[in-house]
Structures are given as C-alpha cells and as structure tokens.
Amino acid sequence: MKTTLLMVATCVLVQPVAAAELRVTNIQVVHRNGQTFVVWKDVAEGDAGAGYRYSLYRSERPITEDNLAVLRPVIRQLLNNSGKHYGYHMFLERRIDTSFPTATIEPNKKSLPPWSGLAVRTVEKDGDRYYAVVAFDAEGRRVAKIVPGQSATKRPVVEKVAPIQPLKTGDSTLRGRYAKVVQVTGRKNLPLMVTLHASSARGGPGADHGDYYQFWGRPEWGYRDGLPWQFTVDERRVYNSDGRYLSLRSRETLAAPGGNGTKETYWFGYYCVPQWAAHQEPRAYNFTERRMQWLIDWVKNKYYVDPERVYAEGGSMGAWGTATYALRHPELFAAIYPNRPRTIQRGLPTLVKIPLGSHVVMSDGKTDFYERMNMVRFVADHHEDLPFLGWCCGRHDGFASFNEQIEMVKALTAGHHGFAFAWNNGTHSTGAVPMREIKRWYPPEQFARNQSYPAFGNSSIDGVLGTGEVDISDGQRTRRVLKDDNGALEGGINLGFVWKDIVDKNGTWSVTLRNELAKKEMTVDVTPRRCQQFKPRHGETTTWINTFGGSGTVTADKWGLVTVTRVKIKPDEETILTLKKR
Incomplete structure (x- = not known):
C-alpha cells in the first residue's frame, strides 16, 4: 500500500x-x-x-x-x-x-x-x-x-439488524459445460466437502459451474466493512460409487487496498489495523476463518446438509488452510485432507510492513500468532476428538519442511488421534500424488462426527520417516537439506487398514479389522475414537480380547482414552477386537 x-x-x-x-x-x-x-x-x-x-x-x-x-x-x-x-x-x-x-x-x-x-x-x-x-x-x-x-x-x-443473505446470481442447472453433471438436485442430508483453493493471486470470479452467489462481508470479516466475496455450491458423485455429495468452493483472495493487485490470506486472514478498530497497532486477524465459519453454516442450513458429514480438503495454500483452520474445528468437520500442508505456519499475510523482530499478536492483543498457527503444538495440547487427518507431502516440497510432517506424525501418534500420512520423494508439484493412497484407505464417506472409528498408531508396517532436514554449511551459508539416505523415499503411516461392524455401547466397544498391505503378521495400536456410548472414565479398567487369542486389560488415561497396544493382524484375515468395561 x-x-x-x-x-x-x-x-x-x-x-x-x-x-x-x-x-x-x-x-x-x-x-x-x-x-x-x-x-x-x-x-x-x-x-x-x-x-x-x-x-x-x-x-x-x-x-x-x-x-x-x-x-x-x-x-x-x-x-x-x-x-x-x-x-x-x-x-x-x-x-x-x-x-x-x-x-x-x-x-x-x-x-x-x-x-x-x-x-x-x-x-x-x-x-x-x-x-x-x-x-x-x-x-x-x-x-x-x-x-x-x-x-x-x-x-x-x-x-434493521438482520442476518445477512448471499445473493444467488447463477443456477447450477444452467451454468457451464458441466451443468448436467454437477447440478444441485435438492436432495437432503447429503455430505458437504469444503474445498480450499491453492494460490489464486491472479484474481477471477471463481468456478463457472454450480449455484453461484455473491455476498458482502461483515466488519469482523475484513479490514473494512462490506468487502465483496463469492462462492459456488454444486452436487457431485462419490468416486466409484452411486453416492452423492455437495461441494462448496469459495475464494480467500481480496483486492489489495492500493487498488492494483491481490492479497492472499492463506485461508487465515492478515495483519492490519482495521478501519473499525479501536486500537492503533496492527494485529493478526483470522478474517478468512471467521468468514468461512459463517459461510459453511449458511450452506449447511440452506442446502439441508448432513451436519455430521462435513469435510475439508485443499492443495498447496489450500492445504495450509485445511491444516491451520479446519483441524481446529472438530465441532464442524468429520475428516480433513490437506494435500502438502504446512503444519507449522511461518507466513503471515499483511497489509502493513512488519518491523523485523516484531512480536505479532492476534486480534485479542495477547495471543502470539506463530504459536497459534503451530498445529503440531495444537494437536499435542488437544486430546479431544479432532477431525480425522489424512495428508500427504513430498520430501522436497520447498514450501513446507519434511521435519514438520514428521513432528505432526509424532504428535498425532502420542495423542492417539485418527490419522494417516503418505509421502514420496517429490517436490511441491509431484508431492500431491500420494493423496490417492490416503483416500484409498480413508475415504471421506467412512467418517461422520456421530460415528465411532478406530484410530491407529505405531503400525509395524509403517514406512521409515527418518529424522528430517539437517543443517549443512558450506562456510558461507547454512542450508536445510534432506538427504536421500535419511528415511524411505516414499511410504506411509497407518495405511492399508479396513474396518467394519463397529459396536459402540455403554459397556462394550468392538471392531472387525484387517490390513490389506500386510505381507506377514503385523501389530498396531488401536484407540476407539469419537465414541458415542463407550466412554470410560479416567482410571477405569477395561478388558480386551481379539480373535487371534490376545487379551489383557487397559486403564483409561486422564482424557478417558483407552489404547490397546500391539494388536495382532494376520495377512488376508480379519480380527475382531472387543473392549469391555469391568
């Protein structure tokens, strides 16, 4: 500016x-x-x-x-x-x-x-x-x-004060060459996939298909009142299935206040002094997150979405937002799929210059922005049910480090959260490929906020992550380098699992498991997650047994979680794991 x-x-x-x-x-x-x-x-x-x-x-x-x-x-x-x-x-x-x-x-x-x-x-x-x-x-x-x-x-x-309403200016039955494929049929209780786009600094009006809406923001959604926005809603077929789901796509890019360019928000917001603010010093405002919360809620109500089956996905910058925004909202999302995310956000969009060494705080004037955007720390601090997290990244992404992916795997495993991770030896472009493995084993339709599922950890067939980048100095400068002999060039964590027949009762929880990638007998830790009825109290003892002869007891931790370690699974065979309160 x-x-x-x-x-x-x-x-x-x-x-x-x-x-x-x-x-x-x-x-x-x-x-x-x-x-x-x-x-x-x-x-x-x-x-x-x-x-x-x-x-x-x-x-x-x-x-x-x-x-x-x-x-x-x-x-x-x-x-x-x-x-x-x-x-x-x-x-x-x-x-x-x-x-x-x-x-x-x-x-x-x-x-x-x-x-x-x-x-x-x-x-x-x-x-x-x-x-x-x-x-x-x-x-x-x-x-x-x-x-x-x-x-x-x-x-x-x-x-008169009233809820604001988007204005529909295009109908999915008429817009674009895909109108017949993605037109909204009016079916109720469909799942909703929220897609966060990658970098879009060139502007443009958004997708040329789907129901098209324009709306203007509230003051708390931007540096000034009435900023213009848009979104589209269309209906699609679930891959390799007769199922249907709704797709919501919006934009996060705003016009630069100077009048000739764009300002991306990383699906977070930006650093500024809003025109309506009482304070004079810049702060980091999560404007985009606030707007998306309102927008998703509006679409859920307007299109009669199944509130238990809302998902998020995004690639590149959209993956950053999926990780830093969607992951912190388990009350909304059942599962999320960031494709090449930063799990520790280091960038901050800004409308003003940030002096070197400044302490950047959030809108409350207290919370440190960079601490707030460290999702590894967020996961470590939150033991409640988070959205299932399935993600991928190339080892040489360039925008995100492989070390932060490793740290996220460690934090999720330690917290007994539901997740899967896949990687290859690719760059930011080619690192997108492993997402097909994530969705092969963990498709969105497998998850709902009101349905329990098994969270896996410490699988004996996991790939070798290595230790991440190391500092190498040539005498003039120090670079962060990831060597090819440091971990497997491609692999996955928690891949291959298939489950069915969840029983979630007050005194009993059970699941039928197999792993289609197992070549020999393997083991994995299993934690019941998102339980609706089976809720052990801290310190309560639970017995467990599986069909391969394993049995024992496990005590609920201070968060009420019970984890059965080293559950045996044999190739091409199912095992039934059952937990019962004493």
Whole structure:
C-alpha cells in the first residue's frame, strides 16, 4: 500500500474541496437483509477516474457541507469503479474494462451500470439513516462537494439488524459445460466437502459451474466493512460409487487496498489495523476463518446438509488452510485432507510492513500468532476428538519442511488421534500424488462426527520417516537439506487398514479389522475414537480380547482414552477386537 493511501486511511478531518471540482452523482440506497447498499456514479470514467478514492459517511441527519466536518467516515479508501463484480475488481486494468461484469445487489435485478461505486454497510442498530459519498484524489484532497440528491441522500433509509443473505446470481442447472453433471438436485442430508483453493493471486470470479452467489462481508470479516466475496455450491458423485455429495468452493483472495493487485490470506486472514478498530497497532486477524465459519453454516442450513458429514480438503495454500483452520474445528468437520500442508505456519499475510523482530499478536492483543498457527503444538495440547487427518507431502516440497510432517506424525501418534500420512520423494508439484493412497484407505464417506472409528498408531508396517532436514554449511551459508539416505523415499503411516461392524455401547466397544498391505503378521495400536456410548472414565479398567487369542486389560488415561497396544493382524484375515468395561 502506498504511503499516501495510508495517510488518507487514517485521516479523520474532512479537507476543503480542491480547486478543480468534480462531482459524485446519482446516489442510490438499497437496504436488505441487515445491510445497506450505497451506489453512486464515480467522478470520472476510465483512466481519468483511476486515481480517485471514496469515503462513505452515515448520519441520523441529512449530510451537508455544513455538518460533514463533524462526521467520521464509516468506510474509507473505496476504489474507483468499486461496483465491479468480485474477481474483476482487483486489478486496475480489469476494473476500468467495461467488458467485465459489474455486481448485482438485488434479486432479479440487472447488474450495476459501468463506473458505479458501491459501498456496503452492515447494520448494527435499527434506525433511519442518511448517507453521503465523498471523493478524494491520490494526495488525499477532497475533490467533490456534498450535493443533496447527487452525492448525499435526501431521505433516510430505514435500517434493521438482520442476518445477512448471499445473493444467488447463477443456477447450477444452467451454468457451464458441466451443468448436467454437477447440478444441485435438492436432495437432503447429503455430505458437504469444503474445498480450499491453492494460490489464486491472479484474481477471477471463481468456478463457472454450480449455484453461484455473491455476498458482502461483515466488519469482523475484513479490514473494512462490506468487502465483496463469492462462492459456488454444486452436487457431485462419490468416486466409484452411486453416492452423492455437495461441494462448496469459495475464494480467500481480496483486492489489495492500493487498488492494483491481490492479497492472499492463506485461508487465515492478515495483519492490519482495521478501519473499525479501536486500537492503533496492527494485529493478526483470522478474517478468512471467521468468514468461512459463517459461510459453511449458511450452506449447511440452506442446502439441508448432513451436519455430521462435513469435510475439508485443499492443495498447496489450500492445504495450509485445511491444516491451520479446519483441524481446529472438530465441532464442524468429520475428516480433513490437506494435500502438502504446512503444519507449522511461518507466513503471515499483511497489509502493513512488519518491523523485523516484531512480536505479532492476534486480534485479542495477547495471543502470539506463530504459536497459534503451530498445529503440531495444537494437536499435542488437544486430546479431544479432532477431525480425522489424512495428508500427504513430498520430501522436497520447498514450501513446507519434511521435519514438520514428521513432528505432526509424532504428535498425532502420542495423542492417539485418527490419522494417516503418505509421502514420496517429490517436490511441491509431484508431492500431491500420494493423496490417492490416503483416500484409498480413508475415504471421506467412512467418517461422520456421530460415528465411532478406530484410530491407529505405531503400525509395524509403517514406512521409515527418518529424522528430517539437517543443517549443512558450506562456510558461507547454512542450508536445510534432506538427504536421500535419511528415511524411505516414499511410504506411509497407518495405511492399508479396513474396518467394519463397529459396536459402540455403554459397556462394550468392538471392531472387525484387517490390513490389506500386510505381507506377514503385523501389530498396531488401536484407540476407539469419537465414541458415542463407550466412554470410560479416567482410571477405569477395561478388558480386551481379539480373535487371534490376545487379551489383557487397559486403564483409561486422564482424557478417558483407552489404547490397546500391539494388536495382532494376520495377512488376508480379519480380527475382531472387543473392549469391555469391568
């Protein structure tokens, strides 16, 4: 962001109008579903209007030149032609190109005319309000007077607090070449897969198929109120099955506040001082996570999703978000599948410069951002049922270290969580391939939040992970290197298991197990997870037996977990493991 723009963003006093006066015209206001949409005609079109920025004012009285100075803008630094459709508003070249569409703000209405400005204010209190729009040049000088009926409303808009509602502007039965394949049928209680996209710094409006929605964010979802967003919902067939599921795809990329570029959020958020904040120092806000929580909940209700069968997946940057966002929400996700994640996030998107050595805190002003984004530590600190985690990564990923993958395996194993990991000797591109092994043995449809399953650990047929990267110095610089003789070049953890016939009762838990990769007798630790009825108390003793003659007792740990170690499984044979409370 340019320095001049930052100066304008923090300015409160309204400056006198510049000598060469321009005009904001044709102001119109629409209120629906808890938000007020203010539309106007910019002071200039095309290249001539590219450098102007706009502020939105709101008052209980009509806004005039006489009282403007005592008001604070509710939204600042709105770009030229800000009524452009999401994805086409990010780069100046597209924003001033009239061949790209503008936004639609009302049901069954046309999109906005070219060179429209758009500001969206989320209502926090019922009442009658007036609005005005003020234009500034690149130096922060005001260039247009308040003209009632042109740049300021003459009549108040009646505002009411209400849940915001996305606006559907495209139907899955009509959109794109895949319409017949992915159209939403209206079936109820389908699973939902939330897909987080990889890096998308080039902008664009999103998928060309599925039900298409536009919506504008609440203040707590961004550095300012009313940021534009979109998402799509379509319906797909489960691979190699007659089953169906819904797919939700949204975008995390926003227009850079400077007006010509994008800002990716890593599916987290970013470091900034929001326009609405009371504090003056930057903080790390999980804006994207907050917005996704609302969006998933809205889609679940709108499309009658089975709330017990919600999953998440993503590749590359989408894997980062799947690991750092979805994993921390067991109340929502049954299973998640990050493809090449960072399990310890080291990057922080930012709208402002971060001084070297700064202590970066979250929005509460206390929590350390980097500690919060260390998912290895999160797993170690959380012993409750987390979403099943199935992931993959190449040993030479480049964006994520193999060491952090190893540490995640260790933490999940120690916590007796449900997980599987597969790897190859690939880079960030080719490291995606092992995900097919994860979904072969642990497909999403195998998991539901209200169904118990066996979590595996310390399988005797696990691949050799090695110890990860080591520091190598050539005398001038030190590099982190992963040698080919340090662990297997490809392999997996907890692969090959198949289970059925779960019994989950108050006094008994049992499962029928086999492993299709076992070449000889093998062993594995088994922990009942996500139990609905079988809930031993801390210190309670449970007996166990399996069909190959093994038996013994196990005591529930302080989290109420019971783990039977070294359960025997023979090749091509099933074993039934049964646990009973004494």
